[in-house]
Amino acid sequence: MTTAVVTGGSGFIGGHLVEALTARGVQVRALVRPTSRTDVLAAAGAELVHGDLADAASVAAAVAGADVVYHCGAIVSDWAAPGMFDVVNASGTRNVVDAALAAGARLLHVSSTDVYGFPDEGGLDETTPRTRRGWGYVDAKISGEEAVLAAVAERGLDAVIVRPASVYGPRCPYFVEGCAELMNAGQLSYIGGGAATGGFIYVADLVRLIMAAADRAKAGEVFNGTGGRPETWREYFEGLARVTGATPISTDLDKQEAFALAEKYEEEALARGDVDAPELTRHAWAMYATDQHFSVAKAREVLGWEPTTTLGEGLEKVGAWWADR
Template sequence: MTEDKTAAVTGATGFLGSHLCERLLADGWDVRALSRPSSDREVLEGADEGEDGALEWYVGDVFDDETLRELVDGTDAVFHLAGVGLWSATPETVKRVNRDGTAHVLKACRASEDGVGRLVFTSTAGTRRPNEASPFADESDVAEPIGAYQSSKAEAEQLVDRYADDEGGDAVTVHPTSVFGPRDGSFTPQLLSMGLEPTMPAYLPGGLSIVGVSDVVDGILAAYEKGGNGEHYILGGENLTYDRAVSRISEHLGGTPARIPVPSTAIHAAGPVAEAVGAATGRQVFPFNRRMAKLATERLFYTSEKAADELGYEYEPLEAHLPETVAWYRTEFQ
């Protein structure tokens, strides 16, 4: 148990943020959770019942400076997870929320009257990428950002690095790979449907590093406790091609695996189409372009060796996360 510690959490109602809040409360932290007025706060309803930690909601957003100052002031840790992706926002909004929102959080930390503990910023593994020298990317493999989401996260990372390195702050950045688990409305149901549903006959080309949400939460807390100031840590899992991941899900659960690979050329062709539609309409209707389409067909594999060595980070195999994830999936999507 953690005694007399208080955490501020942005993005508390999101997939990863809500799981982090649950863990903090279970460990005895008092949690100040930031939520937009329109967000569904019922996801954490009752999360602190019977536990030592208390949950307090702060209603606002990452541009509400007064609320942010109250949120972080005097806390032992600030976990900044608030962000938005291209499926739910325009590129301009993605950049504003992810980059400028991070700037506002850092501003609030600097302005704290009672001090602020370590900030742990959750970025994305997408700002790193495998290269010709190795099929597995590590923290040093900083890549040219592709698309507004990666660009916004890369610029936010630079702000956090500056806060840690040049401004006397204490901050660590973590880079989860493809996170899998209950309450994820995008990647998880897509992956499970390819492994379970006879109506989903095709799987995607390429591969990715799949990590359970509980393992990522472990990594975030380890980064707070053991990470080096200004350091970056990839929090990844098993590196699997899509066809292998789909087969393992099907084998474990007795599902109907997708057996037809979507040709890479078909996905590549979708990029120029998306760009053309965007040019014709004056807005990005589809959240990708030709470079993003090409990236989606590659094997985006990562190593978490640094996190293992410095944080004691570990991850479980895909199958360990299937029971609770599939139970949630069948409740929500079937």
């Protein structure tokens, strides 16, 4: 029986991946922190191993004896305490790389289309250069990818990278629960009329892409993960309000004025030493104001994968979960 390790198993993507793997008959070991909520993992029958990505010894212990490592663990946010993105998303990934090499395991690294630096040009493929922006999450994700690909080229690591854009679905803490809360509080505005595309991908479609890449892709390959359709943030938020009963967004910010506000808010938050995110960051601005409709032609051609869930269908599933949660 195949043994798979999932880092970040208690998170949104990791939890859905664990469920899909155990349903396939894979023996799953989930690396989780002692404080993590693990009811989904327990229900799926996964083995729980306590550890932390920043602790190389605990990562190595969790990965020992594995056939495949799915590295989903990360701080997923536009803001974090100083240095934490590097500690978890960059150095943590290097720890996973070392552990996978020691175990002789294949590594599937979940990255992000954010590594492209938000070029604001739709339809770009995996050859688009990675671009640092001085934003913690973006730059640390690039460092993580560099560690993976350097290990492939120089140390013989068998690894593949998947870069999702905006992932949503049941149990999503940011684009579903978090955004619904902000909408109800009147704290979420459109930027530029909500006309930018979001690169939305329903979580079950992403999980299928992750498993297909782990199963069939050659070492060193990279795949974008979006829903393949140029759907906008206005479409998404109008649909989210409809299926959750959240208060629809009624305010709109000019694109350039919003960027200036984000700069101002970040400067003020840094001056105060805030750990909590300011009202708007440059990273969040880029996410909501620039085109994220990246090409998934490579995944279709190489893996035979197809995103099958439209935004409307995915939001209906979110609504059904929301009503029962």
